[in-house]
Amino acid sequence: MKTIMEPFRIKMTEPIHIISKEERIKALERANFNVFALDAKDCCIDLLTDSGTGAMSAQQWAALMIGDESYAGSKSWKKFEATVQEITGLKHVLPTHQGRAAENILATTRLKPTDVVPNNSHFDTTRANIEFTGARALDLLCKEGLNTALDVPFKGNMDLEKLENCIKTNGAENIPFAMITVTNNTGGGQPVSMQNVKDVKALLSKYGIPLYIDACRFAENAYFIKQLEKGYEDKTLLEIAQEMFSYADGATMSCKKDGLANIGGFLCTNNDEWATDFRNLLILREGFPTYGGLAGRDLEVIAVGLMEALAYDYQVYRHATVEYLGKKLDKKGIPFVKPVGGHAVFLDARKFLPHIPQNEFPGIGLVNELYIDGGVRAVELGSVMFGKQDEKGNEIPANLELVRLAFPRRVYTQSHFDYLVEVISDVWKNRTSIPSYKIAYQPKFLRHFTCHFKKI
Numbered sequence: 001m002k003t004i005m006e007p008f009r010i011k012m013t014e015p016i017h018i019i020s021k022e023e024r025i026k027a028l029e030r031a032n033f034n035v036f037a038l039d040a041k042d043c044c045i046d047l048l049t050d051s052g053t054g055a056m057s058a059q060q061w062a063a064l065m066i067g068d069e070s071y072a073g074s075k076s077w078k079k080f081e082a083t084v085q086e087i088t089g090l091k092h093v094l095p096t097h098q099g100r101a102a103e104n105i106l107a108t109t110r111l112k113p114t115d116v117v118p119n120n121s122h123f124d125t126t127r128a129n130i131e132f133t134g135a136r137a138l139d140l141l142c143k144e145g146l147n148t149a150l151d152v153p154f155k156g157n158m159d160l161e162k163l164e165n166c167i168k169t170n171g172a173e174n175i176p177f178a179m180i181t182v183t184n185n186t187g188g189g190q191p192v193s194m195q196n197v198k199d200v201k202a203l204l205s206k207y208g209i210p211l212y213i214d215a216c217r218f219a220e221n222a223y224f225i226k227q228l229e230k231g232y233e234d235k236t237l238l239e240i241a242q243e244m245f246s247y248a249d250g251a252t253m254s255c256k257k258d259g260l261a262n263i264g265g266f267l268c269t270n271n272d273e274w275a276t277d278f279r280n281l282l283i284l285r286e287g288f289p290t291y292g293g294l295a296g297r298d299l300e301v302i303a304v305g306l307m308e309a310l311a312y313d314y315q316v317y318r319h320a321t322v323e324y325l326g327k328k329l330d331k332k333g334i335p336f337v338k339p340v341g342g343h344a345v346f347l348d349a350r351k352f353l354p355h356i357p358q359n360e361f362p363g364i365g366l367v368n369e370l371y372i373d374g375g376v377r378a379v380e381l382g383s384v385m386f387g388k389q390d391e392k393g394n395e396i397p398a399n400l401e402l403v404r405l406a407f408p409r410r411v412y413t414q415s416h417f418d419y420l421v422e423v424i425s426d427v428w429k430n431r432t433s434i435p436s437y438k439i440a441y442q443p444k445f446l447r448h449f450t451c452h453f454k455k456i
């Protein structure tokens, strides 16, 4: 059969309320034109993030009930640790309440202000955790990754030449670790090839620099490798993931992504000395090392979810939903990052709204219009999230102005996607009348979450 259907039935439903356009306009004004401040009940299709928004399986709900809440050495911890070790092969596993807690522990124990951390593209929280220590977070994405229209595989790869230059310019002694993000969330959810992970590792090894994988979407990346990279067609997703992690010295993970859980994360390392430092800080920040920031039942749910994410049928369906939206948009000539990512479609706001200059935030204009028009909540990944202000208050724009439509896992069906296509098409038709915005208030870090906008 040509039709790819969901490899699950629905056992429980959650109602969606659709409020009127007039009500949405008022809600957005109350939110100071920042969709992060909207009430979720006022968003009928919520594509703000794929983080922690997935639907759990019957097996996961059942696992909740057998959660062992012992403070130390619980059975659920043992299961969690064994699962993470089976997938990653990494020696020390530290559970955290989510990905950024793992990043925080890694950054604060290892970095000083003169340090540099290269990555293909840092995620916003990774960058913020690194910059909070005074160190610099560098994005060394391959040049294909910067061209949103170029339809080639593995646009998430790290540029090896840039990496070598970075090491030579800054000195290996100032790079305590390097990172690679699979898939590359901020660069369009694009995959990283096994070859690239291998090459990055080989180059770093020459200079004695450890490699940490930002593993949030390791299973989606494994699927891309199976589909697109020679030599991996007949391997299971688990085998591919295992090989990928075999090149790593450690990993940070948000289990809210490919853990198929609503909360959770972990930090792994092969370095005994680093593990001791991590554990000591973990106890202060998160909790005892056998639960971190999590309940026993969360550990149990994640252990099941990590393996469900590696199920081939699940990944076939997951990628088919993203491709479905991509094909529909392509037919209408709507600009988005090609090929589509593993967890999201990224609209190209600069091409969508060429009349809005980067310092007037085309991504925000598009996000707000999608909400007003159809109650769809998306997120800007552009100059609000990744841009900055210099000392004089001038905006330094981001490389790309994207709007991410992130797909919660196992949540929306095909008719939800058809509705979404209708909303985006409508906004596309009326694009020349979309206004630009300026920032009316912003905090020092991670400004996109809480800043206020004003229409220009």
Ligand SMILES: *Cc1c(COP(=O)(O)O)cnc(C)c1O
Binding pocket: 051, 098, 099, 100, 101, 123, 125, 126, 181, 185, 214, 216, 253, 254, 255, 256, 257, 264, 265
């Ligand atoms: C979500 C995410 C993180 C941070 O994880 P949280 O659980 O949200 O703290 C880090 N890196 C990437 C690539 C992510 O997508």
